[in-house]
Amino acid sequence: MDSARILFQFLIAACAVASSVALLAGFFGAFHPALDSFSHFRTHLAALLVLLALVMIIAGPRWQAVPFLVFAIACLATTTSLPGLGKSQAGFTAKPDDRAVYRLLQMNLRYNNPTPEKVLSLIDSVKPDVVTLNEVSDMWAGKLKLLSGVYPYSIACPFPNGFFGVALLSRQPFVEGSEPQCNDRGSMATAHIDFGGTEVAVAAVHIGWPWPFNQFRQIRSLSHPLATLGEDAVVAGDFNAVPWSEAVQRFARAGALTLVPSAGPTWFYRRLPAALSFAGLPIDQVLYKGAVVVHSATLLEDTGSDHRPVLVEFSLKPAAAEPEGGPKTATVSAERPEQRKLVRGG
Incomplete structure (x- = not known):
């Protein structure tokens, strides 16, 4: 049971790291268009990272979830189309x-x-x-x-x-x-x-x-x-x-x-x-x-x-007044x- 839980925690952490890397890559699109391709899915990747962080909070270890959660929220704040943010x-x-x-x-x-x-x-x-x-x-x-x-x-x-x-x-x-x-x-x-x-x-x-x-x-x-x-x-x-x-x-x-x-x-x-x-x-x-x-x-x-x-x-x-x-x-x-x-x- 413990080994299964450890494996589950590892897989969740690995997915969180992968999502974070993809999110980070999207901020460097000026260096190569391949990196910019990640930026188009920033809201989706950030939402996935939030979900993974919540799972980590439930399944542990909780301290690992904090940096992922903060990073995901920071990424969402850079977008302009997320409903509810205004x-x-x-x-x-x-x-x-x-x-x-x-x-x-x-x-x-x-x-x-x-x-x-x-x-x-x-x-x-x-x-x-x-x-x-x-x-x-x-x-x-x-x-x-x-x-x-x-x-x-x-x-x-x-x-x-x-x-x-x-x-x-x-x-x-x-x-x-x-x-x-x-x-x-x-x-x-x-x-x-x-x-x-x-x-x-x-x-x-x-x-x-x-x-x-x-x-x-x-x-x-x-x-x-x-x-x-x-x-x-x-x-x-x-x-x-x-x-x-x-x-x-x-x-x-x-x-x-x-x-x-x-x-x-x-x-x-x-x-x-x-x-x-x-x-x-x-x-x-x-x-x-x-x-x-x-x-x-x-x-x-x-x-x-x-x-x-x-x-x-x-x-x-209004245009500036033209001379007669x-x-x-x-x-x-x-x-x-x-x-x-x-x-x-x-």
């Missing part, structure tokens, strides 16, 4: 009464979504000013054309595999003289949009999977487009990376962007029970800079994808066919 709502500013508040809806459509009508219904009910879309496959090109009357300004960028294209839809006009762009084989779509006379660069992005895939390489290839966005910008998309990862932080640094506090887990493995959705990953991100002021970030209902949509409300700081006769932002007419047409996504 950190996900930090940093938001109250809505202003004296200027317009705009809405951006970020959605990973899922390339083979069996219920596209749910997506169209949500867009119709929420009525966002801008929609950023990921996994825009050939199936979605025709569906999105149904929205062209409400969203006359749009750009879609096909991706070589035919599934992971991105698109951007806008009620607000594109700035006259600006050209919407596709970057990195169609993983980023950018348009300069006129929000009541203020030019804001808005981008939809889809970043690939972490190491051993080429997530860091893709972020490097997007460094120049991010650095040239302009003073005021909003970037939204499926990053396949959690907010505290080196991947997201590196992306933010490349564009001098600030990360919107996470609204919570956006991705969830659909074969698991819905009751476990809280254990998903917050991998859909929105970033901003310049005159953009963010007021809220909210998870919306399921639309048939394995990602939940994120609705962000923001406003723009100074430059003003010109906008594209809604009648310009080259801006109204939705380019087919691949």
Whole structure:
């Protein structure tokens, strides 16, 4: 009996050490993308370590459980998506009464979504000013054309595999003289949009999977487009990376962007029970800079994808008064066919 208990204690301690090593590795993602891959599961590993520490408290020796428990809690404190901690709502500013508040809806459509009508219904009910879309496959090109009357300004960028294209839809006009762009084989779509006379660069992005895939390489290839966005910008998309990862932080640094506090887990493995959705990953991100002021970030209902949509409300700081006769932002007419047409996504 004693030998069985000693073996059990050893196995629990070994699992606790392994979990701790994996957790620690995730803090060194700047040195190698393989280490950053551990960071995406920080909340899960920390929760496992808490459970193992509790088992150690019950089964003994209790003193060994203390450092593991403290380390696990410290790791959880570095995340922004754990339900109940309240950190996900930090940093938001109250809505202003004296200027317009705009809405951006970020959605990973899922390339083979069996219920596209749910997506169209949500867009119709929420009525966002801008929609950023990921996994825009050939199936979605025709569906999105149904929205062209409400969203006359749009750009879609096909991706070589035919599934992971991105698109951007806008009620607000594109700035006259600006050209919407596709970057990195169609993983980023950018348009300069006129929000009541203020030019804001808005981008939809889809970043690939972490190491051993080429997530860091893709972020490097997007460094120049991010650095040239302009003073005021909003970037939204499926990053396949959690907010505290080196991947997201590196992306933010490349564009001098600030990360919107996470609204919570956006991705969830659909074969698991819905009751476990809280254990998903917050991998859909929105970033901003310049005159953009963010007021809220909210998870919306399921639309048939394995990602939940994120609705962000923001406003723009009043621009400094221009001298009489100074430059003003010109906008594209809604009648310009080259801006109204939705380019087919691949």
